[in-house]
Amino acid sequence: MKYLEKIQELLPLGYLYLIILGLLKESILFYQLGINILKYSSITDILISPIADMASSPILIIIIISVVLFFFLFQVILVKNSDKNWSKKLLGSYKINQDVDKRTLQKMMIPIFATLIPLELLALFVGLGWGEGNIIKKRINTQNLKYNYKIISESGIPTDIYMIDINSSYYFYVAKGDKNIKIAPVGKINTLELIKKK
Template identity: 45%
Template sequence: MKFSEGIQKAIPFGYLFLIILGIFKEGVMFYQLGVNILKYSTITDILISPIVDLASFPVILILLIVLIAFSYYFPAYLSKKSDKEWVKRLAGLKGKGELDNERLANHFTNLFVKFMALTLFSFFVGIGLGKGLGLSRRIKEDVLEYKTTLNFSSGEAEQVYLINSNSLYYFYLKKGNKNIKIAPIGAIKSVELPTSKEFK
């Protein structure tokens, strides 16, 4: 099966969709922490934000690949079963006359592109909401572990809880202070991450 018109139309909007996903995910998360993340981010930071989450959780990446494959091949399967009543009901084509296989495949593909977009949007907004709620709760309960060390260019060093970072800033919390601190990348000489349990 060749790429249908629905897929071809969706590809140019891929970057725009990633930006929208990043804006909502990051915005929802940092809003709960009292930070307007858009003031501290570039378009590139927002664009790669969903990709970073996918790379951080291999299971999520595998599920996304399965979802994309499903959204690509299932419409082809449905178009071959277009004479079945359940397929017509699923597509909302009952009473609309017969469609040729190509138009029918395009119709099903458009349906599943919309389904996939809605699923991804809900998924990433859910990630942002979950991360923000979880972090704000742990800040209030003061149960964070301050295992990351930031070595500043001035020679000072601080034990912190590193919330996030992008191409411009580090976002972190210092022990004993519930206010989020934002340090420009240029102010940090190095970052010492906690040792993985595998190396202990």
């Protein structure tokens, strides 16, 4: 019951951390494209950015769950084999002796586990932001974009575009044959049509 209460206390901090990671990822991605995304984001966009990232990419959810499971299983294996030489070398900083039982050792490992997970998530989100931004920038410069949407703006002319991102107020896209990123308010676009992959 105490563990459940601790988890309930830590959930808001965990969500706040995910919001910071989402902001960091978006800022790094758009910085490479010359856009200060915070100027174009509402509070709602900021609050849902980590959930939107995870919902739009099932692979990201799988990676996050895999990382958590890996560290958890690694901890369990390390504690179960605490009497073996390889485990003693890894746990050397704890000065393991015969008096330390496995339950105490497990409790001692919790702070390490609680530190490694946020660091791994930080590396993951920063890497995703950097990688995505870099790929988009190169594709724009070489005009190697897969145009995934067709828009009809107030002018009524349909245009094939590569959609970089959408938030509650703006579309960020590159029109076919153009190297400039356009930022259009949502109200200025009449129709947004997904182009089916062939």
